[in-house]
Amino acid sequence: GDSVTQMEGPVTLSEEAFLTINCTYTATGYPSLFWYVQYPGEGLQLLLKATKADDKGSNKGFEATYRKETTSFHLEKGSVQVSDSAVYFCAPWRRGTSYGKLTFGQGTILTVHP
Amino acid sequence: GAGVSQSPSNKVTEKGKDVELRCDPISGHTALYWYRQRLGQGLEFLIYFQGNSAPDKSGLPSDRFSAERTGESVSTLTIQRTQQEDSAVYLCASSQGVRAAEQFFGPGTRLTVL
Numbered sequence: 001g002d003s004v005t006q007m008e009g010p011v012t013l014s015e016e017a018f019l020t021i022n023c024t025y026t027a028t029g030y031p032s033l034f035w036y037v038q039y040p041g042e043g044l045q046l047l048l049k050a051t052k053a054d055d056k057g058s059n060k061g062f063e064a065t066y067r068k069e070t071t072s073f074h075l076e077k078g079s080v081q082v083s084d085s086a087v088y089f090c091a092p093w094r095r096g097t098s099y100g101k102l103t104f105g106q107g108t109i110l111t112v113h114p
Numbered sequence: 115g116a117g118v119s120q121s122p123s124n125k126v127t128e129k130g131k132d133v134e135l136r137c138d139p140i141s142g143h144t145a146l147y148w149y150r151q152r153l154g155q156g157l158e159f160l161i162y163f164q165g166n167s168a169p170d171k172s173g174l175p176s177d178r179f180s181a182e183r184t185g186e187s188v189s190t191l192t193i194q195r196t197q198q199e200d201s202a203v204y205l206c207a208s209s210q211g212v213r214a215a216e217q218f219f220g221p222g223t224r225l226t227v228l
Contacts, residue, residue, distance in 0.1 A: 006156075036219075043118070043205065043219035044157075089156065101147060101170065102217060106156035 002027040006090050006105030013080055013112050021075040021108045023064075023090035031092035033057075033066050033073040034102070038087040047075075047088070080112045116140075118220035120206050126226045127196055135191045135223045139208030146189050147207040147217060148181060157205065163189065164211065196227045 007022040025033070035047040035057070048057035053068035062077045073090060090105040119138040127133050139146050148160040159173040163183040174180070178196075183189040193200055203224050207217040 004156075041221075043221045044207075045219065046216050049216075101159040101162055101173070102157075103159070104149075104157040 002031065002092055002094070002103040004090050004092060004103055004105035006088075006108050008106075008108070010109035010111060013110070015082055015112055015114050016079045017112075019075070019077040019080045019084075019110070021088055021090075021110070022072070023074055023105060024070070024072045025090070025092045025103075026071065027092045027094065027103075029094060030068070031094045033064070034091045034093060035062070035064055035073070035075050036089040036091060036104075038089070038107075040086070044089065080110075082112045082114055085110055085112045118206055118208055118218050120204075120220040120223050122223060123221065124224045124226075126228065128228050129198060130195055132192065132194045133196055133225060135193075135204050135225070137189045137191070137206030137208075137220060139187070139189070139206070140218055142186075142210070143208035143218070144186050144211050145209045145217075146183055147209075148189070148191050149205045149207065150175075151203045151205060151222070153202070160191070160204075193225075196225075198227050201225055201227045 004025045032051045034049045036044045037047040038044045048059040050057040050066035056065045064073050064075045087107045087109050089107045091102040121136045144165045147162040149157040151157050161171050161181045163169045178194045181191045203222040205222045207219045209217045
């Protein structure tokens with residue numbers, strides 16, 4: 001079955017630092033790839049996605065590029081803010097009647113200090 | 115409603131008791147998913163419903179877990195004879211269909227089994 005390996009946290013950074021959260025996956029075929037974010041006290045929400053190889057997803061200053069050759073989808077942001085403190089989840093997704101469910105990584109806790 | 119809602123937000127129960135968790139999906143979303151998030155771990159898929167098709171129950175951890183959905187509306191997740199290892203946050207999500215990539219999550223129900 002599909003699986004995801006995420007960079008272990010927690011990750012603690014100062015404001016304006018550069019962020020990378022690594023994510024690699026195993027999946028048959030060509031899944032779409034997602035990053036979800038869970039802010040304190042809130043439900044998960046989609047941060048960004050990429051649907052095919054070499055696609056770059058971006059949102060709120062975050063970016064991730066779908067690398068088929070390395071089966072990776074690393075999340076990056078050039079300058080983090082305190083408001084980015086949250087838990088980040090990488091998830092591959094395959095379209096199809098049997099594969100509608102998301103396979104989540106274990107989550108990476110990010111804390112940004114002023 | 116505007117988003118996915120879940121109730122109760124918190125539930126504390128004694129070992130051996132039954133609990134029922136409720137999820138109200140976004141109106142018009144035909145697919146509904148249940149996930150479990152244990153402390154410090156990623157999300158585990160439990161079950162999903164798609165329209166009138168048979169649900170995918172492949173993630174239910176034991177026969178103490180069951181779920182129902184009435185049409186394309188409310189779903190209930192029932193855990194019988196709760197155990198301490200059932201303590202977790204139970205998340206519900208909905209999407210426009212199982213072929214729709216983005217899932218919208220509710221805030222979750224935090225279950226504590228004493």
